[in-house]
Amino acid sequence: MDGIHDLGGMAGFGAISYEENEPVFHEPWQATAFALNIVGIGVLRNHNADEYRHSIERMPPVHYLQACYYERVLTGAATLFVEKGVVTKEELEERAGGAFPLASPNAPDPMAELEPQPVARFTKGDRVLVKDIHPAGHTRVPRFCRGKTGTVLHVAPAFSFPDAAAHGGAFRKEHTYHVEFASTDLWADAGADNESVIVDLWDSYLEGVDA
Amino acid sequence: MDGIHDLGGMAGFGAISYEENEPVFHEPWQATAFALNIVGIGVLRNHNADEYRHSIERMPPVHYLQACYYERVLTGAATLFVEKGVVTKEELEERAGGAFPLASPNAPDPMAELEPQPVARFTKGDRVLVKDIHPAGHTRVPRFCRGKTGTVLHVAPAFSFPDAAAHGGAFRKEHTYHVEFASTDLWADAGADNESVIVDLWDSYLEGVDA
Amino acid sequence: MSTPTNIASPKARTEALQSALADKGLIPEGALDAVIHTATEDWDPENGARVVARAWTDPDFKKRLLADATSACAELGYEGIQGEYIVALEDEPERHNVIVCTQCSCTAWPVLGLPPDWYKSPEYRARVAREPRKVLKEMGLDLARDIAIRVWETSAETRYMVIPCRPEGTDGWSEEQLAALVTREALIGIALANPA
Amino acid sequence: MSTPTNIASPKARTEALQSALADKGLIPEGALDAVIHTATEDWDPENGARVVARAWTDPDFKKRLLADATSACAELGYEGIQGEYIVALEDEPERHNVIVCTQCSCTAWPVLGLPPDWYKSPEYRARVAREPRKVLKEMGLDLARDIAIRVWETSAETRYMVIPCRPEGTDGWSEEQLAALVTREALIGIALANPA
Numbered sequence: 001m002d003g004i005h006d007l008g009g010m011a012g013f014g015a016i017s018y019e020e021n022e023p024v025f026h027e028p029w030q031a032t033a034f035a036l037n038i039v040g041i042g043v044l045r046n047h048n049a050d051e052y053r054h055s056i057e058r059m060p061p062v063h064y065l066q067a068c069y070y071e072r073v074l075t076g077a078a079t080l081f082v083e084k085g086v087v088t089k090e091e092l093e094e095r096a097g098g099a100f101p102l103a104s105p106n107a108p109d110p111m112a113e114l115e116p117q118p119v120a121r122f123t124k125g126d127r128v129l130v131k132d133i134h135p136a137g138h139t140r141v142p143r144f145c146r147g148k149t150g151t152v153l154h155v156a157p158a159f160s161f162p163d164a165a166a167h168g169g170a171f172r173k174e175h176t177y178h179v180e181f182a183s184t185d186l187w188a189d190a191g192a193d194n195e196s197v198i199v200d201l202w203d204s205y206l207e208g209v210d211a
Numbered sequence: 212m213d214g215i216h217d218l219g220g221m222a223g224f225g226a227i228s229y230e231e232n233e234p235v236f237h238e239p240w241q242a243t244a245f246a247l248n249i250v251g252i253g254v255l256r257n258h259n260a261d262e263y264r265h266s267i268e269r270m271p272p273v274h275y276l277q278a279c280y281y282e283r284v285l286t287g288a289a290t291l292f293v294e295k296g297v298v299t300k301e302e303l304e305e306r307a308g309g310a311f312p313l314a315s316p317n318a319p320d321p322m323a324e325l326e327p328q329p330v331a332r333f334t335k336g337d338r339v340l341v342k343d344i345h346p347a348g349h350t351r352v353p354r355f356c357r358g359k360t361g362t363v364l365h366v367a368p369a370f371s372f373p374d375a376a377a378h379g380g381a382f383r384k385e386h387t388y389h390v391e392f393a394s395t396d397l398w399a400d401a402g403a404d405n406e407s408v409i410v411d412l413w414d415s416y417l418e419g420v421d422a
Numbered sequence: 423m424s425t426p427t428n429i430a431s432p433k434a435r436t437e438a439l440q441s442a443l444a445d446k447g448l449i450p451e452g453a454l455d456a457v458i459h460t461a462t463e464d465w466d467p468e469n470g471a472r473v474v475a476r477a478w479t480d481p482d483f484k485k486r487l488l489a490d491a492t493s494a495c496a497e498l499g500y501e502g503i504q505g506e507y508i509v510a511l512e513d514e515p516e517r518h519n520v521i522v523c524t525q526c527s528c529t530a531w532p533v534l535g536l537p538p539d540w541y542k543s544p545e546y547r548a549r550v551a552r553e554p555r556k557v558l559k560e561m562g563l564d565l566a567r568d569i570a571i572r573v574w575e576t577s578a579e580t581r582y583m584v585i586p587c588r589p590e591g592t593d594g595w596s597e598e599q600l601a602a603l604v605t606r607e608a609l610i611g612i613a614l615a616n617p618a
Numbered sequence: 619m620s621t622p623t624n625i626a627s628p629k630a631r632t633e634a635l636q637s638a639l640a641d642k643g644l645i646p647e648g649a650l651d652a653v654i655h656t657a658t659e660d661w662d663p664e665n666g667a668r669v670v671a672r673a674w675t676d677p678d679f680k681k682r683l684l685a686d687a688t689s690a691c692a693e694l695g696y697e698g699i700q701g702e703y704i705v706a707l708e709d710e711p712e713r714h715n716v717i718v719c720t721q722c723s724c725t726a727w728p729v730l731g732l733p734p735d736w737y738k739s740p741e742y743r744a745r746v747a748r749e750p751r752k753v754l755k756e757m758g759l760d761l762a763r764d765i766a767i768r769v770w771e772t773s774a775e776t777r778y779m780v781i782p783c784r785p786e787g788t789d790g791w792s793e794e795q796l797a798a799l800v801t802r803e804a805l806i807g808i809a810l811a812n813p814a
Contacts, residue, residue: 016753036650
């Protein structure tokens with residue numbers, strides 16, 4: 001989805017606040033929230049990592065931007081426990097003694113039509129074009145590189161295709177590629193000479209470009 | 212700027228809340244805030260409409276999304292009165308009895324390099340490509356149509372070019388065009404058959420496409 | 423992500439700006455009231471409704487309106503800021519028009535009035551460009567798939583108004599009667615003219 | 619734009635989810651504590667620092683690390699979730715590497731630890747991809763224009779770690795001494811290895 005989570009290149013954000021010697025967790029509930037999600041994925045098999053990422057993406061934009069990371073984790077995990085029928089929102093709110101905002105529902109038709117690519121089609125040095133897809137559901141192609149051409153630096157192993165895995169689609173694995181884009185190609189007027197962004201992209205997001 | 216204000220096509224927003232018989236202003240301060248900005252533009256000549264629009268675009272994203280329209284107006288106008296040296300933030304905060312959040316500063320190099328086009332280059336029926344510009348300052352090309360091809364429906368009169376006017380650039384006028392894009396070209400996978408978006412675009416945002 | 427916790431209310435902030443400018447002698451006597459009067463009394467969707475009713479009843483006016491809406495609206499006295507270049511969009515049975523300003527909230531104030539909150543909301547601005555049929559349905563206007571939808575993005579200086587289709591059963595109605603069928607919602611395009 | 623005003627605190631919400639799952643018997647004894655123990659005790663940027671120090675002192679290890687960082691890190695005992703496919707990015711005097719995850723906050727937990735708040739902030743995620751030189755400068759690392767910057771976006775399953783340049787004047791230092799020069803910030807790429 002073209003959501004608020006897809007932040008790369010978005011303007012208007014200010015200084016990064018940096019804390020020296022930051023602890024792993026600032027408050028105990030953050031550790032618990034993190035652990036609840038890991039147990040939900042790894043032990044209870046309530047949801048997978050792609051469903052989890054998408055549950056956070058589905059948070060309303062203001063809540064997404066205001067919540068700290070572990071509140072996003074909590075909201076995503078709780079949403080998936082509710083959506084899978086393990087708990088109800090009402091039960092959570094009664095226990096919490098107040099509102100428990102969850103993420104918004106999944107889109108009805110979440111996947112772009114992308115042909116599965118079980119065999120790596122590209123190799124190091126290839127020029128590739130990122131398809132200009134706009135699926136309503138989970139995808140891992142940042143908007144900033146859609147429709148852009150880059151160069152394959154590295155072929156990674158085949159991994160589960162997230163757009164499908166996040167939405168109960170048929171399991172498929174595809175190679176991912178580390179594709180380098182000149183920043184000036186991504187953001188004309190960025191004044192970003194001598195900078196590049198490398199995006200890790202699944203095979204079916206890409207098409208070949210004639211040299 | 213590729214900011215939060217550029218909302219067209221962004222996913223994750225929920226139902227539109229609709230109020231029957233809505234009044235023009237819900238609270239008297241909203242009327243005053245609106246009038247202060249209009250007087251600031253039209254009477255005091257403190258700022259122009261393009262500077263004003265950009266001052267709102269420069270609001271931090273969370274504040275932008277949370278503020279009602281008239282709080283955005285207030286924040287933009289106050290920012291410009293402060294930036295032009297008419298009042299200070301400290302004075303405003305003292306008078307307000309609390310913090311008075313303003314918009315973030317202008318980018319140092321705000322304009323894309325776009326050649327002025329004093330004479331209309333296109334006419335009804337022409338196919339045009341929207342340049343894929345990403346200026347750091349004010350622009351009126353929504354991201355969703357950059358790099359896309361559409362058809363000119365109508366040639367409007369020449370109007371002041373906002374990217375320049377918002378940043379003290381040399382005055383220039385250019386025709387704008389009502390350019391129609393098929394929604395399926397803007398958002399593949401949108402399922403938006405039989406829908407189109409018409410964007411009103413200044414001449415220098417465009418280039419011709421061979422038929 | 424940290425926000426100051428002592429933010430003054432919008433009302434207090436407005437009063438702060440107003441008093442700061444006033445104390446410097448910058449606000450001419452009556453200037454704010456004049457703007458507020460215009461915004462609440464002069465700019466009114468009933469103006470647009472009268473334009474539509476005239477177009478429905480006067481073919482010559484309609485021709486002028488579609489050729490040059492700025493002048494046609496000025497004939498009825500509707501002109502001024504945010505009405506410098508108005509374009510009228512005529513609905514047809516097979517093609518519907520709807521207006522948005524995705525980047526701010528521009529509107530033809532003299533004929534539509536200051537826009538309502540929903541029009542200025544991030545929700546409307548984000549969604550109507552991309553999924554107009556769904557948004558219109560949620561707002562009560564269910565358009566069949568075979569009716570084309572044109573979404574007009576107010577990204578430059580053109581200010582749009584929609585001329586909805588004249589409802590059936592209104593032959594012989596007066597302009598005043600017809601104008602009463604045309605709401606602000608119809609002028610923006612999230613509703614049709616009310617049925618007779 | 620309306621938000622419920624009675625939102626329970628994140629702590630209360632966490633306890634609500636935890637107790638709801640626990641009361642249904644869904645949380646195995648010790649499962650949460652085991653995760654928290656791993657996150658706070660096992661995943662640690664000192665692990666990555668040891669990998670870097672080993673690479674600085676052992677050319678064969680470095681070769682293995684650059685060819686297959688997953689296995690090389692596993693040699694030192696660093697492996698597991700979010701470490702299934704690690705790629706090491708070697709800084710060179712004329713080319714600097716920096717890591718981000720713009721869409722969520724993915725990181726190589728076993729070697730970098732859970733990432734700090736700044737890495738997970740909208741500010742870092744939005745800005746470092748587009749203006750890395752400016753962001754790095756703000757964070758204390760001023761790189762000359764002629765040093766290329768590669769920003770690695772963690773958009774798939776690869777988890778990156780940066781191998782910073784070995785500081786001058788560290789000939790003959792032990793692995794332990796060298797590892798102490800390598801911070802979490804250096805492993806992400808917003809800092810260099812500390813000078814000797």
